Amino acid sequence: MDLTVVAYVIYLVVSVALTVWVARTLSRNGRVFIADVLRGNEKLADAVNHLLVVGFYLVNLGFVTLYLRNADDIADARELFDALSPKLGVVLLVLGAMHLGNVFVLNKMRRRGLMEREQTPPVAPQGWAGPQGPWAAPATGK
Numbered sequence: 001m002d003l004t005v006v007a008y009v010i011y012l013v014v015s016v017a018l019t020v021w022v023a024r025t026l027s028r029n030g031r032v033f034i035a036d037v038l039r040g041n042e043k044l045a046d047a048v049n050h051l052l053v054v055g056f057y058l059v060n061l062g063f064v065t066l067y068l069r070n071a072d073d074i075a076d077a078r079e080l081f082d083a084l085s086p087k088l089g090v091v092l093l094v095l096g097a098m099h100l101g102n103v104f105v106l107n108k109m110r111r112r113g114l115m116e117r118e119q120t121p122p123v124a125p126q127g128w129a130g131p132q133g134p135w136a137a138p139a140t141g142k
Contacts, residue, residue: 003074007083015064015091019057022095026102027053033106037113056098063094 027049034052035045067087074080 003076003080004070007070007074007080008068010080011068011084011087012064014088016061018091018095019060019064022099023053023056023060026056026099030102030106033110037106037109039113052102056102060095060098064091067091 030052031045031049034048035042038044038048067090070083070087072079072083074083
C-alpha cells in the first residue's frame, strides 16, 4: 500500500476525532453559558448550541478536507511522520483558535446579558425622588 494513502487515512482519522471531541466539549460546557445569556430559556439555548456546533463542524471539517492534499510522495515511515506532524499541528492550532473564538463569543454574550439584567430595575420607577446625598440642598422647615 502506498504510504501517502496511509498518511491521508491517519490524518483524517486523527483530525476528525479531534474535531468531534472539541465540538462535544464546547457543546456540553457552552450550553451553560448560552442558557445563562438567554435567561434560562432551555429550548432556545439548546437550539443555539446546536447551531453553533453545526457551524463548528462545517468550518473545521472543511478546513481539514482542504488541507488534506500532500504534494510529496511518501517513501518511508520517517517521511510519513514528517508529512503528518505539520498537518496535525496546524489542525490543532485551528481547533484551538476556533475553541477560543467560541469561548470569547459566549463570554461576550454572557456579559451582555448580565449588563442588560443589571440595567433593568427590579421595581418599576415610582416617580422622581429628588436629589440625595451630601450635595443636595438642605430641606427648609416651612
